[in-house]
Amino acid sequence: MTDHTSRLPGFAQASREERIGILAERLGGNAEALQLFDNLGPIEGGLVDRLIENAIGVMPVPLGLATNMIVDGEEMLVPMATEESSVIAAVCNSAKRCRDTGGFFTSYSGSLTIAQVQLCGLSDPRNARAQILGRTDEIRALCDEVDPQLTSLGGGLREVDVRLVEARSGTMVIVHLVVDTLDAMGANAVNSMAERVAPVLAGWTGARPLLRILSNLADRRLTRARAVWPADQIGGPEVVEAMLLGAEFAEADPYRATTHNKGIMNGISAVVLATGNDTRAIESGAHAYAAHGGQYGPLTHWEKTAEGDLAGTIELPLSLGIVGGATRVHPVAQLSLKILGADSAEKLARITAAVGLAQNFGALRALATDGIQKGHMALHAQNVAIAAGAEGDEIEAVAAGLRAHSRVTEAEARKLLDDLRKD
Ligand SMILES: CC(C)(COP(=O)([O-])OP(=O)([O-])OC[C@H]1O[C@@H](n2cnc3c(N)ncnc32)[C@H](O)[C@@H]1OP(=O)([O-])[O-])[C@@H](O)C(=O)NCCC(=O)NCCSC(=O)C[C@@](C)(O)CC(=O)[O-]
Numbered sequence: 001m002t003d004h005t006s007r008l009p010g011f012a013q014a015s016r017e018e019r020i021g022i023l024a025e026r027l028g029g030n031a032e033a034l035q036l037f038d039n040l041g042p043i044e045g046g047l048v049d050r051l052i053e054n055a056i057g058v059m060p061v062p063l064g065l066a067t068n069m070i071v072d073g074e075e076m077l078v079p080m081a082t083e084e085s086s087v088i089a090a091v092c093n094s095a096k097r098c099r100d101t102g103g104f105f106t107s108y109s110g111s112l113t114i115a116q117v118q119l120c121g122l123s124d125p126r127n128a129r130a131q132i133l134g135r136t137d138e139i140r141a142l143c144d145e146v147d148p149q150l151t152s153l154g155g156g157l158r159e160v161d162v163r164l165v166e167a168r169s170g171t172m173v174i175v176h177l178v179v180d181t182l183d184a185m186g187a188n189a190v191n192s193m194a195e196r197v198a199p200v201l202a203g204w205t206g207a208r209p210l211l212r213i214l215s216n217l218a219d220r221r222l223t224r225a226r227a228v229w230p231a232d233q234i235g236g237p238e239v240v241e242a243m244l245l246g247a248e249f250a251e252a253d254p255y256r257a258t259t260h261n262k263g264i265m266n267g268i269s270a271v272v273l274a275t276g277n278d279t280r281a282i283e284s285g286a287h288a289y290a291a292h293g294g295q296y297g298p299l300t301h302w303e304k305t306a307e308g309d310l311a312g313t314i315e316l317p318l319s320l321g322i323v324g325g326a327t328r329v330h331p332v333a334q335l336s337l338k339i340l341g342a343d344s345a346e347k348l349a350r351i352t353a354a355v356g357l358a359q360n361f362g363a364l365r366a367l368a369t370d371g372i373q374k375g376h377m378a379l380h381a382q383n384v385a386i387a388a389g390a391e392g393d394e395i396e397a398v399a400a401g402l403r404a405h406s407r408v409t410e411a412e413a414r415k416l417l418d419d420l421r422k423d
């Protein structure tokens with residue numbers, strides 16, 4: 001590959017077959033390996049090229065169903081797209097253990113999306129702020145013009161906020177357009193509004209308008225979930241105490257909080273991906289929210305109820321849509337939304353938050369009792385066997401050997417495979 005230039009004019013305009021041909025040439029004519037791209041599965045028929053640029057194929061990620069979930073009184077099956085073993089098992093397990101207390105209960109702050117307009121070069125930022133806030137109705141009219149469809153559905157601009165942000169070059173006037181984007185994540189809608197409003201704000205104030213883009217710190221679009229796990233469903237009072245200490249660790253130490261939140265995002269990102277939403281938007285929002293108080297902390301909190309049971313809560317920004325982006329275009333996303341019965345962005349967010357809480361419960365319980373390796377590596381053993389070269393029936397035979405020895409490593413798998421092949 002290194003002998004070839006990466007400058008490929010016209011690559012974008014080439015057909016997918018032509019692009020694969022160019023790649024095959026670079027791989028020394030090894031077109032066989034590229035047969036992996038023959039099958040595009042559910043996004044056959046040109047969709048792959050419409051979704052992204054320079055498409056050559058697909059990277060399939062398994063889609064599974066989390067069972068046992070009850071969210072706001074409704075029994076549901078939750079589609080999750082993930083490459084990581086034990087993630088879905090953990091949600092099934094956690095959801096099963098809080099069914100007796102009714103499962104998960106959620107709340108939603110509303111679908112408000114923030115767009116930012118950066119205004120620079122003002123010697124009188126406070127004056128500019130007052131001017132802008134005084135003309136909110138005119139700003140609303142401009143925004144409504146940009147997306148009449150959203151306005152007709154009951155959405156549109158709700159608030160204008162103006163922040164003075166101290167930067168190295170001086171005070172910046174940062175205008176927030178707070179827009180109800182209803183069932184859309186809303187990036188395109190609010191970005192268009194910000195671009196429309198920026199030159200007008202510049203005209204009023206004499207500022208230099210610069211960046212105009214939504215903020216992924218979606219703290220006006222918060223979702224909360226809570227659940228109670230009876231002590232006898234999770235191994236008794238000692239396990240409750242151990243899990244509380246584990247949770248406290250995350251509150252006190254950002255090194256632990258980061259891993260704690262990674263576990264939560266195992267579940268959240270899997271639902272986000274399954275429904276065709278923007279995983280990067282959700283992840284950046286969640287981690288920024290976790291650091292909102294100054295120190296990076298956990299997205300969940302755990303307490304002991306008066307009865308000695310374990311109560312968990314989660315709160316995070318979830319800027320999800322059931323229209324817009326890939327949600328309406330990708331057939332698997334459409335099917336996932338149908339399986340969930342998610343007929344609004346609100347419902348999707350509520351379910352997703354519940355999955356995040358369930359995921360955290362599962363990891364915390366495993367960590368506070370047997371350790372993560374027992375459950376996680378037992379389920380991961382088949383992947384390790386495949387990585388070591390096992391095929392067909394050998395895969396489960398090697399995986400069973402790994403589990404029996406409690407040493408789930410590739411070296412151990414190779415040893416077991418060699419022994420198996422000698423027999
Ligand atoms: C693995 C389990 C669930 C076993 O847990 P267990 O208690 O041994 O499970 P069980 O065999 O007693 O079965 C109980 C229920 O669990 C579910 N279950 C059980 N096995 C399966 C399976 N194969 N497929 C689907 N569902 C499964 C299933 O619902 C089952 O009930 P049933 O429906 O059969 O009546 C548990 O040990 C666990 O939850 N472990 C945590 C796994 C985890 O968090 N994985 C994420 C990857 S590690 C990571 O990335 C994050 C981390 C850990 O670093 C985050 C952090 O540090 O906080």
Ligand SMILES: NC(=O)C1=CN([C@@H]2O[C@H](COP(=O)(O)OP(=O)(O)OC[C@H]3O[C@@H](n4cnc5c(N)ncnc54)[C@H](OP(=O)(O)O)[C@@H]3O)[C@@H](O)[C@H]2O)C=CC1
Binds near residue numbers: 150184188
């Ligand atoms: N920083 C970031 O996170 C950024 C993300 N993105 C990407 O933007 C995409 C999401 O943008 P988004 O604006 O949601 O998508 P779209 O613009 O594709 O869809 C939203 C539009 O759908 C129409 N619509 C129809 N029914 C409804 C309804 N019930 N509720 C709300 N809107 C409705 C609205 O008006 P109308 O019909 O008039 O369009 C609305 O503006 C994602 O792909 C994301 O990756 C893009 C830029 C930056």
